[in-house]
Amino acid sequence: MAPTVIPFGPQHPVLPEPIHLTLTTKDEIVTEAVPQLGYIHRGLEKLADIKDFHQLVQVVERVCGICSCIHAATYAQAIEALMNIEVPPRAHLLRVIWSELHRVHSHLLWLGLFADGFGFESLFMQTWRIREKIMDVMEATAGNRVIISVNVIGGVRRDLSPEQCQWILSVLDDAEKEYKELGKVFLDDYSVQKRTRGQGVLTREKAYELGACGPTGRGSGIAQDVRQTGYSGYAMLDFEPVVENDGDSYARCKVRYREVLQSFDLIRQAINKLPEGEINVKVKGNPEGEVITRSEQPRGELLYYVRASGKKHLDRLRIRTPTFANIPPLLAMLPGTELANVPVVVLSIDPCISCTER
Amino acid sequence: MIDRNITTLEDSRLLDEVTRLKNEGYRLVTMSPVEVGDKLEIIYHFDKDFKTVNLRVQMDKNTPLQSISGIYFCAFLIENEIQDHFGVEFKDLVLSFGGHLYLDEEAGIRAPYCSMSIKQEDGGKK
Amino acid sequence: MNWQSLVGLSILLPMLAGCLALLNLAAWRKVVVVASAIGLSAIALIMYGHGPFNLDPSGSAGGINLNFVIAALDFALLFYILYLGFNFKHRLIIWLTIVQLLFLAMVELMHKGSQVAPLFADQFSLMMVLIVSIVGSLIALYALEYMRVHEEHLHLERSRQGRFFFFMLVFLGAMNGLVLSNSLLWMYFFWEITTLCSFMLIGHDDTEEARTNSRRALWMNLLGGAAFVFGLFVLSLNHLPLEITALLKNAQGSGILFVMALLCIAGFTKSAQVPFQSWLTGAMVAPTPVSALLHSSTMVNAGVYLILRMAPLYHGTLFSSYLAFFGAFTFIATSTLALSQKNGKKILAYSTIANLGMIVACAGIGSPAAIAAGILLILFHAVAKGLLFMCMGYVEQNIGSRMIEDMRGLFGRMPRTTIIMVFGMITMFLPPFGALLSKWMVIEASAHNPMVVIMLALGSAFTVVFWARWAGLILCNSQESIPQSESQPLFISVALLPLAVLGFILSLLVVPIYSTVVAPVVGLYYQKGFYLLSQGGFSSEIGAFSIYPLFFIFILGLVWSLRAVRKDRTCNYVAPYMAGIGAVQEDQYGHKGPLGKFFAFTASNFYLVEYIGEDKLVYGINLVAIGTIIVSLAGVF
Amino acid sequence: MLHFTPTILKNLFSKSATRLYPIEKREPFENVRGELDIDIAGCKLCGICARKCPAACITVDKKKGIWQVDPFACIYCGICADSCPTKCLYFKGQYREPVIQKVVKIMEKPVEEQVDQSK
Amino acid sequence: MQAIKNLIKKSRIKSPWLLHYDCSSCNGCDIEILACLTPLYDVERFGIINAGNPKHADILLVTGGVNNRNKHVLQNIYAQMPDPKVVVCVGACGNTGGIFRDAYNILGGVDKAIPVDVYVPGCPPKPEAIIDGVVKALGILAEKSENLKNCVEQEDDR
């Protein structure tokens, strides 16, 4: 019997981003999934040839509009390490605040899309409604809603006034209250569980072997969160990585759900601990040498490898994004899933293709 | 997290070393390829509970490079990307897109990270 | 020529033609088959025009005692089957034949002859004769072309068509005999001939599979035969008449219900009701004309014919409610199985069994409405199924597969056949066609029986699905242009077209058919019929079905839609949506996937095998069926 | 199964969250990077902004006295404004209107005010 | 008949169905488009639905610049949209290629592949700007339908 071959993407209503999977299905069960990338490949690492290392901050921010802030922070961290720049602690914590805001908006965005993936439109709406509060915070504090461009080499460009801090805290309280309402639906609702539990199961061993990272890995019980290493301001805050053990879509959803609460908490801690002082230092000269930096994105571990030889332009900029690492686990999860659950499973790794392909 | 220690490794010892790391429970994070002269330098990044190992291996671009996707399946995507970007070829690659992971033949872009140099064009021309 | 000999001719003419066809010459065969087809149809029409009759009760013709002749032939037949049994070393066949021989001998010994005509006809039998003669003749014509191509494919050294047509034509005669028989002994004789013909034809291709399947068919039918003759034995034992009319008139006595149960079991085997369904699905190895003729539109009807005939004898008993349950169960079980099938012939086979099951259920419900539904169902089912099988066979010869998945896009290759086929399917399950009308009658007639009606409801949902799925699949076409018209061989067209037209006309004429055929038959059993013919349709106290308005809308809608399509023909044709990477290669739509590879569009339907595959269900179904039969047998006493 | 009921019922019986744009507009936040504009009089055509701009969308021609930006390539990052020595670059709170034809914004230093001119 | 024609004419701009395609965008623009659908902006007020299927769409919203591979996709879905249709490109990348103009795999703005009717500047543009862009597109849609109507009438005459 001929299988049903489904061209899933690049243009597909459940995929916000273009990726293609040729799905071979039988009675709607996926038997084989072959990916095709490149619909969004720009060749961004190569831009290091023509953009100087300052300008690259704006470029790496646009690797992805969802996790832009952390890209810039990580890149800045790399250059600062190369140039031995000591970033002031206030700047560190400000970076943390904006990074965590990004994590919150990214996870809320994901939770909404996830809800949409299993056909729960009203839940999507509600989630995005809460997300708008976070977007307002970003717009008000950084001057733009999505790509906030606050990071520069040597620190940050914008400061938070005490009033702004207070306002942020009140918005967070507000958002958290509404958010916890949603938690009941995402975690306890019968029909949601029916669609997410047991879907796309990834055992701990498999996840580790395939290099899963971030919530995808933590959903499978890999207790790894790069923030534990205490880069940037994280050393000053306390938190535990969020881990779930089931390894299915539900577990990944739960991890992300809980991480939002964790981020709320981290932002509060950071605001409370915000020291007085400079927010950036002057940068002179050009970077030289090579360095590897890592950080925790909403989707997992981000790695920058930078090599420079004392010129304005870097020799090499290499970005390894979390989704890139999570694609092999995804391919391993797909066979055996029902077609109707393909969006659920695909979304459960929170794929970000523009990060993946750069 | 800043990490600077990179150890250099003979390319002949690559497979042994990678296998050893795998047995010790390391995870492959990624590979960072850089063109150095007519050699391709690949840095293999491994990690185990934030303990990192970075191996620097220099390889000849013109002969097929050794793939480690047999040991770490997840390397296949990275190696495919390197094939696209550097116009090299990996042998024993478990799923090869033949240098067309990102780029199609018709685009006429071959090994952009080696042969090509991009130019900054005048504002708004493009 | 007197009337008697005309009736005799309806039985003997095909048999004779069969013998002539043994002369294995293609041209000669054509002449014989065409002539007998015309003759047979003419005879059937004349008989129908004449109306019901009873023949001379003496049972003799030209001074020969026909009862004696039949008995002699009967023994000869059984001994031949016994010989076959020994030949195959098939224990079951041997024993079943021996049992039959013994009982038959006893019956013959005890039977003292009777004063009732051995042959008779009412509207029901005449309708059956019409089906056998006209549908049968068309199928025989079709077989001429089909078998030619069939043997071409097989590369035979010597044509075996002589043998084939011999059995086909003999069967037609026997079948006419069967439905015209009044004497159960005669009927039993013809019954056994059909068993033998069926056996021979299933095994015709002489492959390993054909051999095993034909033997299975043989023993299962012999089992029915044994039940039949055992029933006759019990009748004789109780000094009851062996003639249908006589039995219907005055049958009392304790044994009668038991006899009925036995005859029903015989009917079950012939109509391949569960748990005997496997012989019919196995019979699909035979060349398609055989499936069309014996195994869907005529022979298998013999079983339900017998059961329906006897319905008044057990109406209102506990046994009849079991029968209703049993029929409904067969309906749902085999409809379910049909849904899980990819093999087109098997779908048709299961659907046949399902429809027969529904008829059995009608007999079990036994109300006038149900009987009417049963009779109509036999008619409409025979025509539609005959048509579908023939289409199926023709398509199979053209595409070399009988899997429905391989028929995807048939419309682009064989538009004419496809349309006829889709039409055939529609007449099976959609209004305003007769089969659906009968289904409506059945559901309303059984509405007081929740168990039965739920089974019928579930079962008919399955039917809708498998027909719609199949129809959609063959209509799938990517050609932007109108498919080039298709030329069918003469004998194929001659069979398909008239039968399709017949299907349409019969549905259109259902009201007169009801009043001239069905109502009188129901009138034989019941004081008054159930349906009033009013407002261009049927109505009763509990429901109404307006046939003519529906037909009016249907035709209007059809014409309108076709016009709309024609008008839109000039507008833009686009490729189907392929997520933005659609491509066309060699006239095939598909998408450009990973590695620049072209993936042509392929799709397959759901068969739900994980829930309802044959291997999952058959065991349980057989168990339930056997249980029901045992319980209902027990209920007889 | 019904965990979401309170939320949607609350939604039903309270005012919708929708801001009825364009009928109802919200004042932009302070310091929002809307449309990039220049106080051309203050510009000394030093070209720093052009060199710093990551999108390379500013061109400064000292000879002709022209400062120009391609607003359809500009990524509204604000680097130019940050680095301008005279602080003559600034952002309006209002974003730039969508158009049906792309234009380049050309500012001539000495004489006229700003001119929007088709490319 | 005339009444129906008028109704159709009126309805054209009251029911724009969107198709969103992400070329080589960084997601920034995409999430702002999605945000337009959500309660705060709720573009369904204007009858806008995110159709997700080119065959149902009237307005193609494109984000991101065109690259070698997605150029074909873009052309393909554009061809599958029934007339009248308009294209709105959103964000600096869609307009010109934005910051990625010089990247090796970026050919430039959306107008390199298909005709564009409205350009929405920004990186990413605010949801309000996107709404403005779509509203602007509606005007063009109405204009285009005028031309289309003529050919429909011609067809009727035949």
Added chain:
Amino acid sequence: MFTVSNIIIAILAVILTPLLGGLIAGLDRKLTARLQGRYGPPILQPFYDVFKLLGKSKMMVNGTQVFCAWIYLISAVSSVLLFALRSDLLMIFFVLTIGSVFLAIGASSTPSPYSQIGAQRELIQMLTYEPLLIVVFVSIYFVTGSFKIDDILSYPRPIFLSLPLIYLVLGFALTIKLRKSPFDISTSHHGHQEIVKGVLTEYSGPHLALIEIAHWYEIMLVLGICGLFWSTSWIGLLLLLIVTYAAEVVVDNLVTRATWRWMLTYVWGVGISLAFFNIAFLYANRFVN
């Protein structure tokens, strides 16, 4: 049957049904939006949509799909017509089946994986609701002694009182017919589904409008059947319908979309047991009295 009043009723039914259906669809969208905390489209939005679609240029994959769309519309209209003429419930149901079958055939006649899968799911949906509808009709017969709407309307008591559970069963069928969550699996009103638009993927412009109009007829028909359950008073009828529809919309916003496996097993399991209990209860009642 062919009396003047009947003809007037028939004409009115054919004209008013889609208007009402569209209006209901509009209210539905508004209510949905409100439940989601949005402002929502104008009430007349469905009409705008359909008229817009009618004005788009025609585009098709093959003629068969257009043919099927027309048949779908015609059968939906005829079933409403038959309902308005107070005909036999089962017959109406069978006529309605023609439409659904042709919708599925139309979808599977195009070589597009998405509409193929949509067609398969549509068939599964039919498999799910058809038996339930028949059971509902048979239960109505059980109470009123007839399948004819005429007789059912003259039954003195609201049927709902005797068949509350059966009404729930009808609710399942209604949800499927309305294409509402959790049973909007073959095509969904919401844009984001894994099979794009399922059965409707390959329809566009005016042909899509045909299907949309047919859908309005269908909605009205199923609501009409719901109405039979409280046909004794206008107020009761309206109340029942409003509550039913509102409940549909609310449920639509409360649950995820089901998968077909889940739907089939759940609906059959629950539906048939509900029907069973209700009928058993009626039997017992009869027995006692």
